[in-house]
Amino acid sequence: MKLKRTITTFLTLGLAAISAAAFAFSPFATQLVSSTGLPGTSLYNDPYAVLGKPSTRFKNTWGPNPTARVKLVEPAYNVGLNGEKLICTINIGQSIVVAFDHKVMDDPLNPYGIDFLVFGNSFFIGSGGSVSDATNMNTFNISGSIFAENLKVSVSQDGSNWYTYNNGPYADAMFPTNAYLWDSVNACWTDTESDFTKPVNPSLTSASFAGTAANAIALYDGSGGGTGFDLAESGFSWIQYIKVEGVSGFAGGEIDAFADVAPVPEPSCLLAFVTGAIGLIRFGAKCRR
Numbered sequence: 412m413k414l415k416r417t418i419t420t421f422l423t424l425g426l427a428a429i430s431a432a433a434f435a436f437s438p439f440a441t442q443l444v445s446s447t448g449l450p451g452t453s454l455y456n457d458p459y460a461v462l463g464k465p466s467t468r469f470k471n472t473w474g475p476n477p478t479a480r481v482k483l484v485e486p487a488y489n490v491g492l493n494g495e496k497l498i499c500t501i502n503i504g505q506s507i508v509v510a511f512d513h514k515v516m517d518d519p520l521n522p523y524g525i526d527f528l529v530f531g532n533s534f535f536i537g538s539g540g541s542v543s544d545a546t547n548m549n550t551f552n553i554s555g556s557i558f559a560e561n562l563k564v565s566v567s568q569d570g571s572n573w574y575t576y577n578n579g580p581y582a583d584a585m586f587p588t589n590a591y592l593w594d595s596v597n598a599c600w601t602d603t604e605s606d607f608t609k610p611v612n613p614s615l616t617s618a619s620f621a622g623t624a625a626n627a628i629a630l631y632d633g634s635g636g637g638t639g640f641d642l643a644e645s646g647f648s649w650i651q652y653i654k655v656e657g658v659s660g661f662a663g664g665e666i667d668a669f670a671d672v673a674p675v676p677e678p679s680c681l682l683a684f685v686t687g688a689i690g691l692i693r694f695g696a697k698c699r700r
Contacts (some may be wrong), residue, residue, distance in 0.1 A: 442462070560584075564655055574644075
């Protein structure tokens with residue numbers, strides 16, 4: 412059983428590494444094309460906060476620990492460890508347009524047909540009291556509901572002609588960011604980041620996650636979360652621009668980051684990695700308190 416768990420850990424790490432290696436470009440949005448009503452003068456109205464990869468840690472102002480990991484029961488807020496702004500709130504009349512440094516394809520090889528992810532600061536509501544990095548995810552319970560503030564998302568090839576996901580999915584909703592892998596055997600967080608280019612199974616609902624937080628993390632299957640969008644609905648074979656705007660009934664939510672989904676590696680790549688993983692199992696991820 413120990414060998415099986417170790418190999419599983421390495422498979423998760425390896426798939427993330429393969430996914431990252433598949434990009435000769437950034438898998439995350441790299442350019443702020445435009446913004447409306449976001450002067451960047453306060454903690455949560457800087458549109459540049461949405462560029463780059465999702466937040467992984469933040470300076471904690473509520474709990475006893477000065478810093479905290481971003482997890483599906485404790486979202487990003489305040490600032491990062493170096494004082495950087497992490498998220499941007501989109502109210503009515505406000506908007507952001509970002510661009511990738513490459514074309515985001517409607518790729519049939521992507522898991523579940525999901526082509527890009529939008530990360531916010533939604534979170535699963537716990538029924539086990541306050542939460543911190545020291546909280547045992549094996550025993551901390553999720554009620555089966557989620558705190559979300561839906562925002563509408565649009566996509567474009569040229570930044571002028573847009574398709575809007577009017578009927579969802581919506582940003583800052585499913586699935587809350589989970590930045591690091593949880594070691595359920597030793598009941599602690601590792602320092603191994605989750606895969607921010609891998610979507611969660613979109614058939615899961617908030618009710619699917621009722622139970623322990625550890626079981627919820629297991630359902631993520633190594634993914635870092637994020638709301639998944641399929642480009643097939645838009646009619647575009649590829650896009651390069653994403654817009655998030657606050658409109659009546661869809662405002663007040665936060666945006667953290669955008670990611671291009673990595674396609675599933677070819678079977679030959681998986682076989683090569685499994686072979687290597689078996690030979691390197693002694694270097695497994697370690698818990699970090």
